[in-house]
Amino acid sequence: MRTFFKLGFVRGLLGQVLGTLFGMGLVTGTRAALGYDPLWAAEPAWVIGGLLGTLGFMIGVGALTDWAKWAIGVETPMHHGAPAGQPEWTRYFAVDLSHKVIGVQYTVWGIMVLLVGGFLATLFRVELLQPGMQYFTTDRYNTLISAHGIIMISAILLGVGGMINYLVPLMIGASDMAFPRLNAFGFWINVPASLLLITAMFVGGWDTGWTAYPPNSLRTALGGPLFFLGFYTIGISSIVGGLNLLVTVFTMRPPSMNLFRMPIFVWAAVGTSVLQLLATQLVGLAMLMLIVERSLHMGFFTPVLNEAAIALNSPPGDPVLFQHLFWFYSHPAVYVFVLPGLGIISELLPVFARKPLFGYKWIALSSIGIAFLGFLVWAHHMFTSGMSNYLRLPFMYATLIIAVPTGVKFFSWLGTLWGGKLTYPTPMLFVLGAISVFLLGGLTGPPAATITTDLYLHDSYWVVGHFHQTFFGGFMFPFFAAMYYWFPKVTGRKYNEALGKLHFWLMLPSFWVMSLGQIWAGLLGMRRRIADYDPALGVQNIQVWITIAAFVIALSILIGLYNFIVSARSAEVAESNPWRSRSPEWQIPSPIPEHSFAMPLAVVGEPYDYGLPGSVYVRMAPAGAGD
């Protein structure tokens, strides 16, 4: 029991509750002091409460302790291992500075958030089985889809954070990330953010979708501002995570590892991090503007003017401004989600094909190209918003051009497969599944990119199908591939191969059914985000298939998790390099010791020279040797 209350996580939760109550009290007290009536104003109380609750969590969990000590001039040496006098497992529930622990924390919390988001999806899929409203009110339904969207996005960001934090320092032979405390902060801020998002569902919900378009988001229920706040908080995590990774990659590589000798996943992580670092600020700003417009009536997005504004000759606000700010992040965010996944595909293919990665430089530069182009295409989400053709056309061209670097990746993957000695353990199956699914996403993109056809597809179920394909192909399948692939490295044990294959063979076909069903429903004229559909559209059978497929996907993921949990506790001990990989993290024992590399790394070969007799990629060299 004492141990329980000493866990940073538990203290954080207490801190969040206390902070929220304090914030609410602050608002109510201020209103009392100013003589407002009534004393209780739900929105400011919840917003300030949510803000201070987040701060309370971070204080409670201890993520700010070292910085507070620094501020008053106290030395804060790095701490390794479990908290003093506590068992080893407790470090996963506390602020820990090791990137390996933080990577696991990101991944586990990400999977938990993913389960919540998936659960919401199954709920509204049941509602869509037949026309008419059976189980929910339309308001409740709208809250469910909105929450599904943002919760899944936060889950994907957490999964991306997990993979990047765990793998990148190992792959470049660094002892840790450049800023371990910032790293821990970046993870823990996600926890109060997730809780804010879940709370938002229970204090009235919100019916704007995850896009939060005003003016609807200015009028929606109390869940709205909590959702904005949660989204903003997740954004903070993205920014500090991206910053930390870029510094790590640029300064902490061994001198012998030049940019084109990094494992390919590191390139993808760099692309992702650039987008996270720069683009996220804009969505944060957009969310902040929504909050202040709601609470202080600052008219950024409403075209209605009050009398004083008319007297000032003030121009009106404009809802379309929000869409620009929002998509300037939220389109690149798609590449934040998929670039690491595509990196995983490129990373794993050579290992299971036993031959070099085809066109390393092209794949590496295509990641950077996608990241760069990602900044120039945001307005393709707004082709119907009333922009003139002169504005729409450049965005159409930029969007179509993204197909080029993406195509380079596809063809290079085929080149990697060609002439290999392919084996098909679970990670490889997930990689191949990812390619097929991402291919669907890639092919359903261009019709939505050319404006003429997008005028039909925009806001239809086609779009729903398209982005589920890109997220499953670009994140979910590669994520599970990574989970199975690095499972022996992280836990030191073997996963159950039969269950892994069952997971894959349930998930892949059901996903194809689900997403092709969505595509078809969209073509038949079904809109996005509708609680109820017109039976005359003829999509009911399709909806039944989508729902069944969604449940099979959910089942397969539960099987996968069961496999991970049971195998981590009691499976056979794995050898240190079961896949015969050349990457640095496989040259050290499993599970990885506290200080990953006993000796500095020296890069002495190409990363993917599989099949070249006698060549190695890295050598553990005593300090000073090598290079």
Add this chain to the structure above:
Amino acid sequence: MKHFLPVTALVVISTFLVAAGIDSLHLMPQNASVQGETVDWLFGLHFKLIAFLFSLVIVIMVYAVVVFRRRAGDDGEGMHFHGSGTLEFIWTVVPAIIVVFFGYIGTTTLITVTAAQPDEVAIEAVSRQWVWNFNYPDDGFSSEELYLPVGQPIRFDLKAMDVLHAFWVPEFRVKADAVPGRTNVLRITPNRIGEYKLVCAELCGTRHAYMMAPVKVVSREAYSAWVAQKVAEEAAKNTPEARGAALYISQGCKGCHSLDGSKIVGPTWKGLYGSPQELTDGTTVIADDEYLYNSIVKPNLQVVAGYPANVMPQNYGELLTDDNINNIIAYIKTLK
């Protein structure tokens, strides 16, 4: 080279099969507009490209998976090559040419689809939570149904009075958002007589899924007859009650207040006048003229128990003249 022929043959066969499969599925509802023909043509082009690229990647991948699998007992490594600059160059440049070509096609078709027509007729489509309204400025009336003469180019001026909505008739293919504070333009020339549904395609709140309006494309003669009938009705509307009834539709009261006693979002208007209303603060008031006036102008002042506050727009006092408000009250009085 021994793989070249089988792979090529499989890709070709697969391309034709996939393309034929897509064609046979009847993926979209019947087109009913001139603009839609352009859209459908481009869709056809896209589907052919999709069939080819899908086959190209999937066939090569499946072929490699089958042919290059590790045989039992083989412990060797794969072929050792790092890539091919020529190949990379080809599959960078060829797709780039294809996408630029599609960009060009996209440009020309967009210009076709959005081009202004010399003889176009303007109709104002006004959207509110959660109703559509169509003003026919040339003839000076407004309607809840969208009647369109076949073959007549129409320019829709889209307006939104509260939040974002989007104007979409799937059979007409093209859509556009209705944005508060702006007037977006959408051009459609219906070319097929029939009955369709206009839907709102932008999430706009509670009843978004039900925000629809009937669309009737009729012959020019039928259209003229309908216009004449609407004009006559308009003339008969000069009593306060009738004006109130028109305001009930044009101001969007209909979205939240029913006339048949059912509960939508706000209280029903059936039998409202003169009835006792229990308020959230526990008091009961009789719905008289003053109460109704206040409820329209200051909806949060007296909220009826069981209904949410803050839902009804606060600005009807600015949108409506006192005359109009009295017309609405007169209309409510008729609803026994």
Add this chain to the structure above:
Amino acid sequence: MHGEYRVALRNNRLGLWLFFLSESFLFMGILVSRFYLWGNTRPELNQLNGLLVTTVLLLSSFTMNRAETALVQNDRKTFLNCLLLTVALGTLFLAGVVVFEWGGHIRPSDGAYGAVLFGMTGMHALHVVSGIVFILIVWNNGRRGLYSSEQHWGVEACAIWWHYVDLVWVFFYPALYLMGQAVH
């Protein structure tokens, strides 16, 4: 210099500059909103006040630079005094914005003028406040002798953070007071 400190210093500098880059996107977003909503117009603001607060912030950047230079030259007294002077000037700037600009004839709820004016000055003021808190922390630590002329990352970070806040104002001042046609 100690090797570990050198490595940390290099990381810290790169990290802080990347953060500036990230923050620049935030402020660019605000500037874009200003031009999107205001176009080539601006509300009538008190020009004298604008010049005054700009001058005060500029002076504070000078004193901050002087504090850092003094520390490098091992002149502790000037270092600490200049930090306090910077805090005073920063507070004066805040007072100028809050009292004269926010207390003027435009309120936050007054259309796009009010929203953008308060959005820009508010977001900038938030950064000024953070800078002041940062300087006070550094002053307190400096008073206790935690920084030397060779090792003083805290001071350097604080100084360039403060200059960055000034840098933002370099763009905000013309955007608020000079650019576009003043509307009466």
Add this chain to the structure above:
Amino acid sequence: MTTSTMYALAAAAVLILTAGGGVGLAVLFRLTNQLVVGDGRLPRVVLERVVVPTEPMALLRWRREQDEERMAVARRVAAYRSGATVLVVLAALTVFEYVMNLVGISVFGLFVIALVKAAIIVHYFMHVATVFAAGDGH
């Protein structure tokens, strides 16, 4: 305020600044000097007679010491002075910006001036070059 009044005020400001400010600066020269070059702890002029060593090696060493001391002083003065110079330049640019706006410079022109100011701050105050140096401090 009408445009003509603004012109008049600006002209008056320029006059007062140039005439009055020049005189003021001259009067406050010593204070200004201290403001510009630092804290006044600079080495004072040494009045006692300096004994110059005669032995060649000692003379060399003495000269080197003298040089180093002068260099150190020069560096210190330069460090302080650069801050003051930057302040003056930035202030001048701000005034220039304000006056040019009265004259009717374009938005683009104002942006260019702001960019110049930003570049000066980034280079001289924020020492952007240190990011690219391998962490060797000042």
